[in-house]
Amino acid sequence: MSKLHVRLLAAVLTAVGLALCYYKVEILGLPLLPTEQAEVWTVEARIEFKARRDTAVKVQFAIPRAPRGYTVLDENFVASDYGLTTDDNGLRRQARWAIRETHGWQVLYYRIHLAKDPAAEASPPPTGVVMPVEPQSLPEPLQAAARGLLNEVRSKSADNVTFAQALLQRLNAADADSNVSLLRQDITGPDDWARRIVAILREADVSARPVYLAILKDNASRGSLTPWVEVFDGDSWVDLSPSSGETGLPGDAIVWTVGSEPLLEITGGKNGRVEYSVRRHSQEMTQIAEQRARKMGSRIMEFSLFSLPVKTQNVYRVLLLVPIGAFLIVFLRNVVGLQTFGTFMPILIAAAFRETQLLWGVAMFCLLVALGLLLRFYLESLKLLLVPRLAAVLIIVILLMAMVSVMTYKLGLDRGVSVALFPMVIMAMTIERMSMVWEEFGPVEALKQGFGSLAVAVLGYLSMSSDYLGHLVFVFPELLLVVLALTLLLGRYTGYRLLELWRFRGALKG
Secondary structure (H helix, E strand, O other), X not given: OOHHHHHHHHHHHHHHHHHHHHHXXXXXXXXOOOOOEEEEEEEEEEEEEEEOOOOOEEEEEEEOOXXXXXXXXXXXXXXXOOEEEEEEOOOOEEEEEEEOOOOEEXXXXXXXXXXXXXXXXXXXXOOOOOOOOOOOOOOHHHHHHXXXXXXXXXXXXXXXXXXXXXXXXXXXXXXXXXXXXXXXXXXXXXXXXXXXXXXXXXXOOOOEEEEEEEEOOOOEEEEOOEEEEEEEOOOOEEEEOOOOOOEOOOOOEEEEEEOOOOOEEEEOXXXXXXXXXXXXXXXXXXXXXXXHHHHHOOHHHHOOHHHOOHHHHHHHHHHOOHHHHHHHHHHHHHHHOOOOOOOOHHHHHHHHHHHHXXXXXXXXXXXXHHHHHHHHHHHHHOOOOHHHHHHHHHXXXXXXXHHHHHHHHHOOOHHHHHHHHOOHHHHHHHHHHHHHHHHHHOHHHHHHHHHHHHHHHHHHHXXXXXXXXXXXXXXXXXXXXXXXXXXXXXXXXXXXXXXXHHHOHHHHHO
């Protein structure tokens, strides 16, 4: 095949591998670094009430609906013997618990686990005028005060949002006039104040609604939701602080529910109350991205390595590093010019070094090869045929490995036991190849190829032991398509090797 064909194939493989990797990073949020952690917030609502005896109980509780800027990792409903359904009308979401008969104090729990979504900006509130339940009209004295205040504010605004901001500044001013003082009467808390603001805005035909926020503050307990106000500006809903008129939500806050409907409704019970607790903890970005992908229904993650059993995943965490070592051998042989005994021997020895550790692995490798060569030269004098000689070398290698393991263990060196992890057939073939090169080309060439193989095995071990590379090839196995593309390109390389340039440096200077 032509070089153009190989280059086009390499380009296609690279494009596919990088495109899949980009999708996983930018859309699913998979991390490029193995140690990346993300904050996960757990918000728990504890619902407590006293059930009436001999009557059915129904509980309706408002729960979050797709919090903006966050991914819902999981949610749990905890209630013994209660039936559970959820309802979503496009604006509000509710959990409904029901039981035929119970009595006494009851406790229900709702938990939601959230993580910030790095792949998407905090989206604006939903567009389109979705009107909440109409709040009650202001009493007559308050209506007159509200109209007088609204007439003053209207000329100082340009649209609904600036109108609402100017109104909030007047309502929260320290030097309150008679109208503001009257509108502040009978306010018992932030919830009443937000509803009063919405009612005043509706007197001016401004689309407004209350929203309730859960503030994500670590270790918060026995808390409550924070009322906020939203105003429709013609295109979308704008969040406003009821106390200052500033736009936007406070930092680390989610919209729990929208509208004037009650947060909690209980049929067949009394004395209901809700307490909110918040906890923050860290979790690996990989796990969060995996859960996010499942929520999104991504087919890529369904067929990823994460879908395999954990035991099988651990096997592939090692196997997927072998192509990295193989590419390293291709580069060192074709571009650098290092000579090795075979193609796979150095990379398999490097895989064994991952278990024996580098220094022990190199020492045991040199010891086994040296002893094996001595015995191989003795077998040469017996004039054996090729296959029996290879079988004899294999038997000798196994006996040497067993002997080294026993001797080092008796000396208290537990690392020596791991010599059994060396690939036996590869070791036998290495000894055979090295002895043949020794006989044909002399000890210098044999030692040069032997040390070249050992050097490649060491470099392969260093690359295969990298946590970063191990993370990349397991989380993004499509990147091996890029490695394959580079291997194909190096397969057509016919230029000078680096060691040849050093060898003929004198001629090049001349």
